[in-house]
Each structure stands twice: as C-alpha cells, then as structure tokens.
Amino acid sequence: MNPRHPAARHCPQCGHAPLEQCVPPGDTHLRLRCPACAHLIYDNPRVIAGAIIDEGGRIALCQRGIPPGVGRWTLPAGFMEHGESVEEAAAREVMEETGMRVEIRSPYSIFSVPPTNEIYLIYRATLVAQETEPGPESLQVQWFGANDLPWQEIFYPAIGQILTRYFDEGLTGRHGVYSGSMESGHIHFIS
Numbered sequence: 001m002n003p004r005h006p007a008a009r010h011c012p013q014c015g016h017a018p019l020e021q022c023v024p025p026g027d028t029h030l031r032l033r034c035p036a037c038a039h040l041i042y043d044n045p046r047v048i049a050g051a052i053i054d055e056g057g058r059i060a061l062c063q064r065g066i067p068p069g070v071g072r073w074t075l076p077a078g079f080m081e082h083g084e085s086v087e088e089a090a091a092r093e094v095m096e097e098t099g100m101r102v103e104i105r106s107p108y109s110i111f112s113v114p115p116t117n118e119i120y121l122i123y124r125a126t127l128v129a130q131e132t133e134p135g136p137e138s139l140q141v142q143w144f145g146a147n148d149l150p151w152q153e154i155f156y157p158a159i160g161q162i163l164t165r166y167f168d169e170g171l172t173g174r175h176g177v178y179s180g181s182m183e184s185g186h187i188h189f190i191s
C-alpha cells in the first residue's frame with residue numbers, strides 16, 4: 001500500500017478517517033477501506049507518457065527545471081491526465097517540456113517500474129515544428145547523439161535503459177517495441 005496515496009488519510013466518498021486496510025472478499029490485494037461507508041480505495045499505477053524525438057540520429061532531451069533531479073537530463077515525458085489518450089498525453093508533454101509540436105509515430109517502450117508504481121509508455125515521434133520556448137519544467141532542451149549524450153546525468157534509471165536500447169538498435173537500423181520491467185523484458189520486432 002502506498003502511504004503517500006491521497007486517499008490514505010480520508011475517504012474520498014464520505015470524508016471519514018481513519019481508513020483501514022483489508023483484502024476484500026474475492027480480491028487478492030490489500031486495499032484501503034472506509035469503515036464508515038465501505039468504500040474501497042484502489043492505488044493503481046500511474047501512467048507516464050513521453051516520446052523519443054529523433055532527428056538524423058540525434059534525440060531531444062530536457063534538462064529538468066523542477067524537483068526531483070533539477071539539472072539532470074531526461075526524455076520529455078510526464079503523467080497522463082484524465083480524458084486524454086496516451087498518444088495525446090505524450091504529445092502534450094513534449095509540447096509542455098520542449099515547445100515542440102510532434103507527430104506520434106509508433107510505440108517504442110512499455111516499461112513497468114514496480115517500486116514507484118509507474119508505467120512508462122514511450123513513443124517514437126517526429127518533429128513537426130518548434131512552436132514555443134521550453135516550458136518551466138525544463139531548464140533547456142538539447143539534441144544529443146549516442147556519443148555526446150550526458151549518460152551520467154540521466155535522471156531516471158528507466159530512461160537510461162530506454163536510451164541505451166534505442167541507440168543500440170539504431171546501429172542496426174531497426175527499432176523494436178520493448179515490453180517489460182526493470183528486471184526483465186523482451187524486444188519485439190515487427191516485420
């Protein structure tokens with residue numbers, strides 16, 4: 001159970017506190033339950049959508065301007081919002097963090113990070129236009145090739161793994177779709 005879950009203190013249905021933990025009948029996981037109204041609170045994974053924007057073998061990275069990891073580099077990505085598709089979330093996050101309008105082309109990595117309860121959905125994208133300056137979440141945006149990428153300054157380990165795989169595959173001229181987690185996974189090549 002995630003103790004930082006916003007519902008961990010009060011029931012979102014009736015406002016009662018404290019909540020209790022239980023495994024509901026027919027369920028297999030520990031849940032928060034309101035003893036006053038019996039409402040169950042689910043702490044499901046958060047979806048992070050983003051994109052690899054590749055222009056001639058160089059990719060755009062954002063230098064983080066907000067905590068955590070201020071000054072470190074990452075792909076443009078962020079939390080999916082209610083009411084948008086994953087592709088819309090990826091394009092919106094790219095625009096917010098880089099000022100670039102992109103065309104989302106194809107899925108690239110579906111990557112689970114169980115310790116942080118997150119799922120990364122990273123797409124390959126094509127730059128359509130640089131429309132604005134990067135937003136306040138980014139100190140700057142730069143284009144990097146595999147040889148000049150600031151590998152030691154990549155903030156999230158999951159992003160480092162995605163970038164390593166992307167550049168390794170680029171040497172073959174073929175990109176697959178990765179599906180897995182921190183511990184293991186598979187690259188699927190579609191003919």
